Amino acid sequence: PTNASSKIILRSADVHALGYPTVESVKYMSRLVRERTGGRIEIVVYPNGSLGSEKSVVDMLQIGALDLGRVSVSQVAEVDPQLGIFVLPYLFKNDLHKWQVLEGSIGNDLLAGLARWHLIGLCFQESGYRSFYNSKRPIYHPADLKGLKIRTQPSHVMSKLVESLGAVPIPINYNEVYPALVAEVIDGAENNLPSYLTAQHYKKARFYSLDRHSSIPEILLISQKTWLKLSGGDQQIMMTAARESSRYQRRLWEDFEKKSREQLQKQGTVFNEVDIEAFHQALKPFSRKYGQEYQRLLREIEALD
Ligand code: GTR
Numbered sequence: 001p002t003n004a005s006s007k008i009i010l011r012s013a014d015v016h017a018l019g020y021p022t023v024e025s026v027k028y029m030s031r032l033v034r035e036r037t038g039g040r041i042e043i044v045v046y047p048n049g050s051l052g053s054e055k056s057v058v059d060m061l062q063i064g065a066l067d068l069g070r071v072s073v074s075q076v077a078e079v080d081p082q083l084g085i086f087v088l089p090y091l092f093k094n095d096l097h098k099w100q101v102l103e104g105s106i107g108n109d110l111l112a113g114l115a116r117w118h119l120i121g122l123c124f125q126e127s128g129y130r131s132f133y134n135s136k137r138p139i140y141h142p143a144d145l146k147g148l149k150i151r152t153q154p155s156h157v158m159s160k161l162v163e164s165l166g167a168v169p170i171p172i173n174y175n176e177v178y179p180a181l182v183a184e185v186i187d188g189a190e191n192n193l194p195s196y197l198t199a200q201h202y203k204k205a206r207f208y209s210l211d212r213h214s215s216i217p218e219i220l221l222i223s224q225k226t227w228l229k230l231s232g233g234d235q236q237i238m239m240t241a242a243r244e245s246s247r248y249q250r251r252l253w254e255d256f257e258k259k260s261r262e263q264l265q266k267q268g269t270v271f272n273e274v275d276i277e278a279f280h281q282a283l284k285p286f287s288r289k290y291g292q293e294y295q296r297l298l299r300e301i302e303a304l305d
Contacts, residue, residue, distance in 0.1 A: 008041045008234075010226065012068035013051040013060075015174045020198060021256050022070045022125055022218055023047050025249035029220075032241035041234060043068060049175035055154055062118045064225025072127065073219050074155040079117050082110055085294040085301075087157040089213045089283045095126075097305050099250075102217055106300055111219075118224040122242035125218035126253040127192055131211050132167075133201065134188025135181070138272045139209035142166065142282035151177050151189035157290060161213070162190070164286040174199070181205060193260040194253075202269050211274040213283065220246075 014023050023045055030043035051057060051066065054075040060066035062079070077084040085091070092098035101107055102124040111121030132139050134148055146166040152158045154171040162169040172180050174195075180186045181204035188205045190213070196202055220242055227235065265271070291298055 007039070008230075010041065010043045010067035010222075011051075012043050012045045012070065013049075013057045013066060014045055014047050014070045015049040015054060016047060016195075017198060018047050020047075020194065021249050021252035024252055025125060025245040026068070026070055026220065028248050029241045029245035032244060033237055036237045036241065037234065041230075041237075049173070053154070053173035053175070055173070058119075058221070061221055061223040064118075064223045066223060067226040068122075068220065068222045070125070070218060070220045072153060073124070073217050074153050074158055076114070076119070076219055076221070077157065078155060079119070080114055081293070082113055082297075083219075084157045084290070085297055086216050087155060087161065087214055088287055088291060088294070089161060090280060090287075091301065092215055093305060098215060098217075100304050101301050104304070106297065106304075114221070115224060120222045120224055120227045122220040122222055122239065123246040125220065125246055125249045127216060127218045128194070128253065128257050129212035130190050130192055130214045130216065131209055132188060132190045132213075133196055133205045133208040135184075135205045136187050136207070138207045138270060139211065139274060140272065141275050141278050148187045149185070151180060151186045158214075160290065161283070161286055165282055177201060178204070192257070193264065194256050197260045197264055202264055202267060206268060207270050207272070208264070209272050209274050211276070211279050213279065218249075 012026050016022050026043060026045050033041050033043060054071040057066060057069040057071055058075055058079055061069050073083050073086045077087060107124060114121045132145065136148060137144060139145055142165045148167045149170055150162050150167040151172045152162050152169045154173065159169040159171060170186050177189055178200045181201060189201060196208065
């Protein structure tokens with residue numbers, strides 16, 4: 001970075017494929033950064049989990065083996081418990097409220113807090129709502145989940161959430177979920193519609209029950225080691241471009257989610273609405289227990305809007 005003409009290529013990891021909004025937004029950020037640095041800085045995205053699971057991506061970022069990573073907030077919460085608040089069910093009143101939280105002081109403070117863990121939080125991204133799906137039956141009521149083997153993200157909070165509903169949580173890395181469904185090691189999982197579609201899960205688990213229990217944002221991280229090698233001016237360019245790419249990602253998401261649903265409908269996914277009040281009730285003890293450590297933040301979130 002001292003030599004103005006030396007080119008900096010930053011590597012970024014994502015578990016999703018090309019075309020998925022998370023990947024496309026980092027490519028968009030790369031274009032902005034390239035333009036604004038006269039071609040000096042460029043970001044190359046490695047999609048499809050080719051650089052490893054989200055957990056190992058976070059590990060690599062912490063030690064500086066990798067430059068950037070776009071992962072689910074739940075995976076960063078394994079390192080920084082503060083972020084576990086975003087795994088809590090039915091946290092946001094609506095999307096507007098969610099983005100007031102994420103783009104306001106609460107979100108900014110949480111991003112800044114990551115420096116303690118040698119990570120720089122660049123921005124959040126949209127990830128819709130996570131719901132349960134499985135190969136056995138539609139879930140109308142939490143009791144219908146009883147005994148089902150449900151894959152979870154390798155997240156202790158999410159495991160506990162699923163367990164509290166009577167299902168058996170099985171943590172598996174994202175890119176290994178489809179083979180686990182094929183082998184019938186699991187009965188189902190929980191995710192947003194675009195992931196359910198693009199990771200092929202719909203082929204094996206055709207009952208998708210819209211309980212929308214959590215809305216866990218995506219997050220774009222840069223290794224603190226990489227960050228400190230950039231000049232102040234370059235850091236500014238990266239930060240601004242990341243924030244712009246988050247807004248771009250949200251526009252892409254809206255369309256992608258809608259198209260995913262249409263495509264799934266054509267493919268024969270069986271959708272159902274759930275007894276949402278029953279889900280709220282069933283998850284209350286869990287929220288009370290895991291909400292304990294976030295009381296101040298929860299009050300701030302509640303007060304927004
Ligand atoms: C998706 C998310 C991925 C990954 C995945 C999972 O919604 O975009 O980053 O965390 O969920 O369930 O592992």
